[in-house]
Amino acid sequence: MRPSSRNVRNPKPTAKSRADEAGAAPQASQPGQRALSVYRALRKAIIEQALSPGMKLPEDAIGDRLGVSRTLVREALGRLSIEGLVELKPNRGASVAYPTLEEARDVFDVRRGLERLVAEMLAGRLTRAQADQLERHVRMEEAALGRDGPESIRLAGEFHIKLVEMTGNALLVRYVEEVSSRCSLILAIYGRPHSSECAVSEHRQLIDALLKGDSRQAADLMDHHLQAVVSRALIAPRVDRDIRDLLGPYAASEGLSPT
Amino acid sequence: MRPSSRNVRNPKPTAKSRADEAGAAPQASQPGQRALSVYRALRKAIIEQALSPGMKLPEDAIGDRLGVSRTLVREALGRLSIEGLVELKPNRGASVAYPTLEEARDVFDVRRGLERLVAEMLAGRLTRAQADQLERHVRMEEAALGRDGPESIRLAGEFHIKLVEMTGNALLVRYVEEVSSRCSLILAIYGRPHSSECAVSEHRQLIDALLKGDSRQAADLMDHHLQAVVSRALIAPRVDRDIRDLLGPYAASEGLSPT
């Protein structure tokens, strides 16, 4: 890389052309929030599988593309690695995480525990407006069901995010968002190609239980629902460990391996 | 073989837990692990209240004291802020977090959810060796009960960490460790001065329930236990000291050399 010709001091910057490649621009170039933007961009790219599991993530290239220095990229990668979306090996750089099946099981277990808590906290406490919002969301899911695979998957995931946000517990939101992200990554690796993860009917059942205020039933429904997601989408284990190494070259052959 | 520490200075024989600290000095000289050392040093200092809630954390002062550049301090502070132990305001720097009562409630709620999951996962699956280890730990707690306040608190916290580690679920371990840290901070602010957080008898009851294999009872016991911890929340003071002097011991304990 050349000693860069892009200097950031610019009263009329043309910088907007390089930072947003993700559709609607949230525009967050405030001081101290730029690393967060990088983080969100990478996170989104990973979840949407624009960056496949195992793919290398060189600091220079990312910084170049996003218009920031390696420092900020580094910060974002560090955070992603804590969250399990990125693997960070000393002196070897970062790559999109490739969770083992064992890690996958761990994530789903924790997710079930967390979302059961969500169900319990929400049971009997859902306002009419919240229930309506969920109902509308479920209808959108139904509409997208056989028609748009990726959209359907995205909506199914968002249902759970909407739910946890209604608890008003910020920490719980963060944890559920994190496990959801990791689940997306896991399903991208081990999931069946076009299975929508969540049965919409189960979502509707859950809403009913929450409105009824039956805490235990709601929790059990959520539990079974997530259990069903695992059994529906996950393929039975074929190899125990180090699938990573087996599939590393495979992912690379998609066109981004270093020779 | 046991290293007889006869002529070795051992001022605080605290860290006896697991593979955590190998011997006297953890030696942070590995590449990429130095930021982690800074993180651990700060984390420990915050939890032990060497750094009180609200205290300012200037990057260069910390870097000076710990013998690293601001870059690494920044990385550590960033991580701590994600975990809620440090507050990070744009252009205003970092300070030890001062959780509101509402945030405190959120943390305890999530903790109850997580640890109930721990109890359920462990019920009926505890090996004899694990039960013995827990039993030994409880005896240590009893020994320290009226004698050593801080030690008692530390041991009570470690019991929960030991438990979650026995699940073998790495993600769950991380989450429980995080909420535990935040609970320590919260109790430092709102808790009674020297109340040991956990009733030792409740720990023993829990072990019994886990051995019996009664998943439901174990979960309820854990729930009740943590609820009891919460019900000991009141008001506390705040002090202000020089950060440089406070960090000395923590630099040494992580193998970092002050300048």
Add this chain to the structure above:
DNA sequence: TCGATCAGGATCGCATACAATACCATTCCT
């Protein structure tokens, strides 16, 4: 032919440099 040794380049780890901002204590004007 094949394995080992060793450049050359790419990339990372970390410190440091420099600009931007906030903080503080004056000074100046009314």
Add this chain to the structure above:
DNA sequence: AGGAATGGTATTGTATGCGATCCTGATCGA
């Protein structure tokens, strides 16, 4: 005298430079 303007200093935000490490490919010897 009191409040606003102002300059200096402390601290943060970000980029960049330099040495270290690893990876790749080529040369050499058996």
